[in-house]
Amino acid sequence: MVHIFKSAYKIMTGVGAISHLGSEIARLKMNHPLVVTDKMIKKAGLLEEVTVALAGRSYGIFLEVEPEPAFSVVEACKQTFVAGGHDGVIAIGGGSALDTAKATAAYVRYNGALADLIGTDLVPTKGVPLIAIPTTAGTGSEVTNIAILSDNDAKLKKGMVSDHLLPDVAIVSPELSRTTPPAVTAASGIDALVHGIEAYLSVNASPLTDAFALQAIEKIARNLPEAYAKPTNLAAREEMAVASLMAGMAFGNAGVGAVHALAYPLGGRFNMAHGVSNAVLLPYVMRENKVACVDRLAVIAEVLGVKEIGMGASEGADQAISAMERLCDQVHIPSNLREFGIRRADLTAMAEDASKIDRLLKNNPRPLERDTILSIYERAWAGRSV
Numbered sequence: 001m002v003h004i005f006k007s008a009y010k011i012m013t014g015v016g017a018i019s020h021l022g023s024e025i026a027r028l029k030m031n032h033p034l035v036v037t038d039k040m041i042k043k044a045g046l047l048e049e050v051t052v053a054l055a056g057r058s059y060g061i062f063l064e065v066e067p068e069p070a071f072s073v074v075e076a077c078k079q080t081f082v083a084g085g086h087d088g089v090i091a092i093g094g095g096s097a098l099d100t101a102k103a104t105a106a107y108v109r110y111n112g113a114l115a116d117l118i119g120t121d122l123v124p125t126k127g128v129p130l131i132a133i134p135t136t137a138g139t140g141s142e143v144t145n146i147a148i149l150s151d152n153d154a155k156l157k158k159g160m161v162s163d164h165l166l167p168d169v170a171i172v173s174p175e176l177s178r179t180t181p182p183a184v185t186a187a188s189g190i191d192a193l194v195h196g197i198e199a200y201l202s203v204n205a206s207p208l209t210d211a212f213a214l215q216a217i218e219k220i221a222r223n224l225p226e227a228y229a230k231p232t233n234l235a236a237r238e239e240m241a242v243a244s245l246m247a248g249m250a251f252g253n254a255g256v257g258a259v260h261a262l263a264y265p266l267g268g269r270f271n272m273a274h275g276v277s278n279a280v281l282l283p284y285v286m287r288e289n290k291v292a293c294v295d296r297l298a299v300i301a302e303v304l305g306v307k308e309i310g311m312g313a314s315e316g317a318d319q320a321i322s323a324m325e326r327l328c329d330q331v332h333i334p335s336n337l338r339e340f341g342i343r344r345a346d347l348t349a350m351a352e353d354a355s356k357i358d359r360l361l362k363n364n365p366r367p368l369e370r371d372t373i374l375s376i377y378e379r380a381w382a383g384r385s386v
């Protein structure tokens with residue numbers, strides 16, 4: 001089987017990587033870029049990291065990104081880009097800012113409606129030059145070919161998926177994540193963990209994505225509790241930033257599966273943060289998947305250090321899933337859907353929506369039909385003790 005591996009054109013990592021921003025702006029010949037971010041990033045003092053590099057140049061700032069951005073945010077960002085006559089995009093922030101920027105960079109080169117570009121391979125040409133600077137660890141959006149947007153009418157999150165979205169430069173400067181609030185550290189960190197796990201279990205996994213996925217899983221399990229409990233611990237932040245990047249490189253090529261598919265309706269209908277919805281569903285989906293990927297789950301157990309010598313694959317797989325649960329507990333993410341105000345009566349419509357997300361379900365180690373998805377939601381709704 002032939003595998004293709006794609007990523008951002010250039011990736012810079014390590015504390016201080018942001019100091020290379022100025023030379024990348026010049027290399028990409030951005031004469032009047034638009035900086036895409038949100039008010040929290042400005043408040044945290046991170047916007048200055050970009051404006052320092054832009055000193056002496058003309059530029060604009062779009063500050064209106066919202067968490068889990070809606071189509072309307074991208075429309076507004078395009079308007080600002082066009083009205084300001086900009087020629088490139090610099091994104092700084094979490095996945096929400098990066099995805100808004102990626103979608104906008106492509107959309108400004110397209111004359112039709114934004115909705116035309118939602119789906120797989122529907123973006124006709126490469127967008128304007130794009131530099132992505134993540135401040136969470138994270139979505140891995142700085143190296144993936146996808147922008148996830150909220151379709152508020154359909155109450156679903158939807159993906160714009162195209163290689164034309166791959167950033168020209170990803171600058172992963174871990175010190176930028178020291179101000180990330182603990183709840184965001186937890187949610188985005190578990191999102192990265194799920195990227196690694198789902199990429200490793202994907203039917204499209206390859207030797208390259210496996211290497212990145214397993215390294216990412218190991219680093220996240222070892223460093224997320226520390227980054228959550230001690231936000232300014234730079235060593236833990238650095239490990240998390242690289243792990244998030246690696247998980248992005250893994251899932252950007254192998255894809256994610258049923259955890260993400262079942263999470264989409266939670267984001268779309270109940271506005272749950274992407275990482276939180278993934279975290280709640282993770283163990284329930286893994287127990288359903290286990291029969292189809294017991295050996296790979298056992299490898300994850302080894303990586304997590306919970307598979308003892310002599311332990312069989314099945315017990316190892318169970319240990320891996322329990323370790324995932326413990327990690328979510330350690331960073332205080334609730335373990336059932338009831339705690340988010342979701343009613344049992346909501347689950348049927350959620351299962352209907354999730355069962356249509358074939359783009360992700362087709363990567364899952366086993367096919368999941370609507371009824372199975374409903375039963376997973378019911379278990380996740382009831383919680384562990386039932």
Ligand SMILES: NC(=O)c1ccc[n+]([C@@H]2O[C@H](COP(=O)([O-])OP(=O)(O)OC[C@H]3O[C@@H](n4cnc5c(N)ncnc54)[C@H](O)[C@@H]3O)[C@@H](O)[C@H]2O)c1
Nearest residue numbers: 040067068094095096135136139141144146179180188274
């Ligand atoms: N494109 C992809 O490959 C991909 C992958 C996974 C998730 N996503 C999407 O990314 C979004 C979630 O991104 P996220 O988890 O990074 O969160 P986010 O971008 O929504 O940020 C959450 C909040 O944290 C704040 N924040 C972020 N970094 C900070 C910092 N260093 N200091 C202070 N505040 C900070 C933001 O301003 C925001 O208010 C969702 O829409 C999700 O669907 C995209």
Ligand SMILES: [Fe+2]
Nearest residue numbers: 191195260274
């Ligand atoms: Fe994700």
